[in-house]
Amino acid sequence: MLRSSVNNKQSCPIPKKVRFSNPLLMCVNNDRKIxxxxxxxxxxxxxxxxxxxxxxxxxMSCETCKQVADKYIEFEPIIILIDLVLLSQPAFRHVMYNTKFKIYAKILVVQLLFESYYVWIDAPKPFDVGEFASEKEFYFSFLLTSLDYILLVLMLQLWTKATNGSSHDLSTIHFVKAMTLAKVAKFFMIPLVIWSSNASDSASLRLLLVNGYYFLSVTQVLSILTNSSRRSSAFMTLVTIIVKHIVIVELNQRLRNVVMI
Structure with a gap:
């Protein structure tokens, strides 16, 4: 019994002082990340x-950088949340890798519903629109918002795989979790919903600030996920968002003619 456990450890050696190209590609022993x-x-x-x-x-301290490996294990959740809002890389790493954070699916559903609601109420509506047509418009907004998120995840994953090869061969679920964490920035759109009745030029400025913060959040999470520089991650994020927006606009026109009949 002892011999078999030793063989399992030797079959997947992990040098203590090696910095991995991708923290998510961990050695697995008996289906458990060690x-x-x-x-x-x-x-x-x-x-x-x-x-x-x-x-x-x-x-414990890290033998590579000689610093405390994870100071956040002693911190209150509110402190971690504040650092996440401030886009702290250590805080993102703590949540992504060192915690049993398992409510990504619930957060993602809430995010998609809220963003769909904002798109729905912000879209111009004719005065004679019926209740059924208005409800159908909301479902269509949810469809577009979901497609927008799916495109973001798939495009970033394909780009990462194409530029870095097998060294960053992350599964789709890794990108889903990372982008869900970054998409929390969209909750700053709540004040836009509250103040939507106040027609002013500052509304577009507030929306620009929220989208800018979202861009920085995606850049930061992508940099951690792929272990790349912020500059290259920012470029990848910018190009992906632009291409994704063009695709969504085209899909909006085509799907509206099919779904909203």
Whole structure:
């Protein structure tokens, strides 16, 4: 029994001082991820802390950068949330790699519904539109918002695979989780919904600020996910958003003629 466990460990050696090109590509032993990542440099580590007793807990240091591997394990969630709002790379790494954060699907559904609602109420409507037609318009907005998100995930994944090859062969679920975390920035559109009745030129400025913050959020998460520079991630994000917008505009025209009959 002891010999088999030793063989399992030797079949997947992990050098302690090696910085992995992709923190998500972790060695798997018996279907279990055995490593975390340092929130400062992204290097893979075997454990975040050692528990000596019920009251004594020692936080481990990263052997690559010599800093505390994950300071956020002692922080309150509100502090982590504030750092996420400030687009802190260590905070994003903590949530993406070192926590059991399992409500991505719920957050994604809420995000898509809210963004669809904003698109729906912001779209111009004729005065004689019926209740059924208005409800159908909302479902159509949800369809376009969902397609927009799917295109974002797939385009970034394909681009990453094409430019970096198998070294960043991440699955779709990795990009879904990362982009869902970045899309939390869209919740800043809530004030736009509240103040939508106040017609002013500042409304477009507020929307521009929200979209700009969303762009920075996607750039930051993509940089962490692919372990690339912020400049290259920003370029990839910008081109992807532009191409995605062109595709969505074209799909809007074509699908409206089919669905909204």
């Amino acid at each position: 490593s975390y990542v340092c929130i400062n440099c992204g290097a893979e580590i075997e454990e975040l802390h050692k528990k000596y007793s019920s009251s004594v807990l020692k936080i």
